[in-house]
Amino acid sequence: MIAALGLLAGILLALFLQPDVPLGLEPYLPIAVVAALDAVFGGLRAYLDGIFDDKVFVVSFVSNVVIAAAIVYLGDKLGVGGQLSTGVIVVLGIRIFSNVAAIRRHLFHA
């Protein structure tokens, strides 16, 4: 409940403030969002499994976002930014899908 309120507050805050992303960070924002999405779904699954832990969630969230952005940044510097982004998206995508499948099993028992 409090998590849903936090999400709502964050969305409203962003809509209200309309923060301007610096041009240099713009390419890393989508990949950071995907990484965050993975952490959130992982946390939700853990919550439904009954093993949710705040510290693990916060650490995994921050580290996911930072590492994903860092990989893409490194790839950009090496000239393979596009390929590394694809790799990160594929791995995170697979994780998100399997986490969502687990959540679905919990919610619908199917």
Place this chain on the structure above:
Amino acid sequence: MADEWDRPLPAHVTTPLLTRITEQSMDEDYQQVALRKGTGDERPSGPARPRMVAAGVIAVFGVLITTAAVQTSADADITDASRETLIQRIKDERDQVEGQQRTIADLQDDTVGLQDALDVLTEDQAVATARQRRLEVATGYIAVRGEGVRITVNDPSNPRDTTQLVRDEDLAWLVDGLWEAGAEAIAINDQRLNGLGAIRNVGIGVRVNSLPVNPPYVIQAIGDTRTLQADLLDTTHGQQFFDLADQLGFDVNMQNDDGLQLPAARGPRLLHALRGTSGKPDMKNEEVNP
């Protein structure tokens, strides 16, 4: 050493990558922490504050996702705008190319028209050049050479009186006969004859183009050597001349020559006409003799 080889490989080595990713889709830390909690290792944490931290992180996630969406939609506008601009530019450039191709076609039509006009003009110029050439020869404007007839007329060897000498009108008859017979250019003693020239007697002397000439009078006429002599005898003036020559005993010698060379006629002495009008007052009264 052999024991190490015989030992089965650990699971994280043998499992395929995709299977591993799928199996460990949830961070292992949750399970490990749960295990520690189960064993009682984890020190108990206050329930309220960490929930707030998680909510804060979720809020950050909301900010992130919303910002990304807003940014992407804003960028989409820019992308669309630049795409529109590019499409508009392509259209403009295409229109321009079309216009230029139309211009090319028009210019090519013009070129064809001008080429036709040039052809006509070139033809006219050739005709005019040929006519000018003929006129230059006929009017004695240029020196000419070619085949023709050389007629030498001399006074009788022992004349009774001056009436037996060759006079201007005798030569004029001969020259008229030659013109009639088709001569293209005539000269007497290297004095070219043209429309402005004259053969006159002053006393007993003959003057051609106002210059005195002395016997023997050599008349050179350029024309067709095959017909010129015969045609000359057929003409009225030619017959008159030869009858007179017979009567008065002129010494007349007529022969064809393949290499006659006739000088240009003396330019007319202009008394009233002035060259050009360049506006120089000091030139006004100057007589020009081209």
